[in-house]
Amino acid sequence: MSLYLKQIEQLVALQRVDDEILVIARELQDAPNEVRGLQERFNVLDDQRNRFIEKIDHLKEQEKRLGGEIENDALKVKKSKSKLMLVGNTKEYHAMMREMDNLEKVNRLREEEKLALAEELTRQTAGLEDLEASYNELKADLETKKASLQERIDEANKVIAKLNVKRESACHEVPAPILSRYEFIRxxxxxxxxxxxxxxxxxxxxxxxxxxxxxxxQKGHQILSCPNCQRLIYWCEHFSECPAPAQVAAPAEETEEA
Ligand SMILES: [Zn+2]
Structure with missing residues (x-):
């Protein structure tokens, strides 16, 4: 094999290692993205869930407050009723009746409000329950992915370290001026x-x-660059593994230039 072809082969071998390194490097780069994406989706769900919980707490508080007020005023009415028999004059009697009526009217409004609150509470609780399944699923998924992320990163770094050793020996095969041309383009x-x-x-x-x-x-005398993209090029038919129907004749002469 000519020196030219040998050098091309060495460069292609180096290129293959670099391809492999690139694949792993991309995986390394993408690995945290997946967890980050999952985390973002989880955060959205977590916010929604917290809003449901806050709303439910608030509704329960209101319900409790209303219940207390209703009970309080009902007690007042009850007390007034028992005192009603003891009232001496009509004026006072009517005043008490009016007060009782008012209290009962306010309590009826409160009962209506309480009913509306209960309905809203049912709605919010149902919403929370709907959310809970996907929330728990995503939470478990996120925890698993977080745990395995570090493992994957460690594993990828090990592979990269091995590839770098492989790369070093591939570089070693390539003459220095050609290697620096390769690195320059890379x-x-x-x-x-x-x-x-x-x-x-x-x-x-x-x-x-x-x-x-x-x-x-096609002469295969020196390593050329593509005039358009500047990448190093070789004629595919110089190599048997080329997809083209290649009955490659070895280049006419050996050359020392490179
Ligand atoms: Zn090109």
Whole structure:
């Protein structure tokens, strides 16, 4: 195999490791997002639930207060009734009757209010019960995901550490000037750094490379870049694993340049 082809192979091997690292790095990045999304959904549900609980507490308080007031005034009416027999003059009698009437009227209004409160309480309690199932489910899910997140992060970091070792040895295979060209592109462009050219089209940017460049590429003398996207390119038919029907003739001559 020519030096050129060997170098391309080394670069492609390095590219594969970098692809793997990228996949894990994305997983690492996305892992907390999933929990964060779940946490946000949980927070919304938690807020709704708390509003139900607050409302229910408030309604119960009102119910209790009304009940107390009704009882209080009913007692007053009862006392007045027993005193009514002892009243001497008509004026006082009528005044007491009026007061009792008023108290009873207010209490009737309170009873109506209490009924409305009870209805509202039933509605709010039903709302809370509806919410409770999805709330509990999400809460359990969130707790599980939170617990496993750290595990997943640790695991991914272990894989990355292993890949970095693999990367180091892959880098070691590549001559320094070519490696620095690779790293230069890697820092500036989106993955991948090195791509095949299939039927004259760059697999990085999917644009046809100029015929003159394609002829140069097919010669396989030096590592070229795509004139459009600047990625390193190689002719796919130089390699047997290429999808193209490739009965690849080895490049005509060995070359020392690179
Ligand atoms: Zn390109």
């Amino acid at each position: 820092e500036r462009l989106d993955n991948p750094v090195i791509v095949s050219v299939e039927e004259g089209v760059c697999n990085g940017c999917h644009i046809a490379i100029p015929p003159q460049s394609f002829i140069e590429l």
